[in-house]
Amino acid sequence: MLELIHNDHKNLAILIQLLRERHAALVEKGEVNYSLIRDVVDYMQEYADKYHHKVEDVVYDYYLTHKCQQSSEGNKLSVEHKKLELNTDELRTMLDMILNDCVIPLDQFADKLGEFIAMQQAHMDYEEQHILPELAAVMTKDDWQAVADKFPVCPGATLEEAKATAQRLDPLFGQQVAEQYKDLAKRLQTRNECVSV
Incomplete structure (x- = not known):
């Protein structure tokens, strides 16, 4: 199970790096590919927030209940997952507005x-260093x-x-790429990332 969580993290790191590159292009040159960013955020919303974090929550809840003597942090992961989900929702809403021709300042x-x-x-x-x-x-x-x-x-x-x-x-890095992520998978494949189309 740890292997699955770690593998998901490797895949998410690939996407975060892609976003980091897109963010740098946006800040330095004003270049932005909203559709690509939306596809990454959509994947993170649909897979990471709704599946990956739920698995981690089950694992960590078991750990807190059966293995942890004391925890001053309580269920920090669950709280963080909720914050990440809210942050993802906010970014996705902003992307949807932009893609529907609403004006959002580039710096915002x-x-x-x-x-x-x-x-x-x-x-x-x-998670990787502590949990x-x-x-x-x-x-x-x-x-x-x-x-x-x-x-x-x-x-x-x-x-x-x-x-x-x-x-x-996994609709992007799993056995079969979902239709909605085919363009993103092709983009990652051209970067020599581990995605089979």
């Missing part, structure tokens, strides 16, 4: 995009199976079934 959009990138990166860094190593150190195979039993999309699945389901569900 650049600021919101920069905030989005920074929040996403800080969150992933926190995932702690989980790897204390969770047993039985613990991971107990987590798989609560897997959001296939409760009661074996660990292997949960992993297979996760690979099928």
Whole structure:
């Protein structure tokens, strides 16, 4: 299960880097590809916010309930996930307005995009540096199976079934690219990123 979360983070890092490059082009040259940015934000809203973070919440809730002696931070991940979801919604709303010909000042959009990138990166860094190593150190195979039993999309699945389901569900980096992400997948493929079209 940790492998799935870490793999999602690698994929999300690819998209964050793409956004970082688009943000730099926007700030330095005033160049912006709103459709490309919208596709990335849409993926992060549809997959990361609605699936990936839910899996992390189940894992972390199990950890807090069964493995953690004390936690001064409580369920920090769940709170962060809600903040990320709100930030993603705000950016997506702004993108939709722009793509529907509403006038939004370029600097306002650049600021919101920069905030989005920074929040996403800080969150992933926190998980990779603090949460995932702690989980790897204390969770047993039985613990991971107990987590798989609560897997959001296939409760009661074996660990292997949960992993297979996760690979099928990813609409961009999974086994099959969803129609709405084909252009983004092609863009990533030209960058030699790991996406099969």
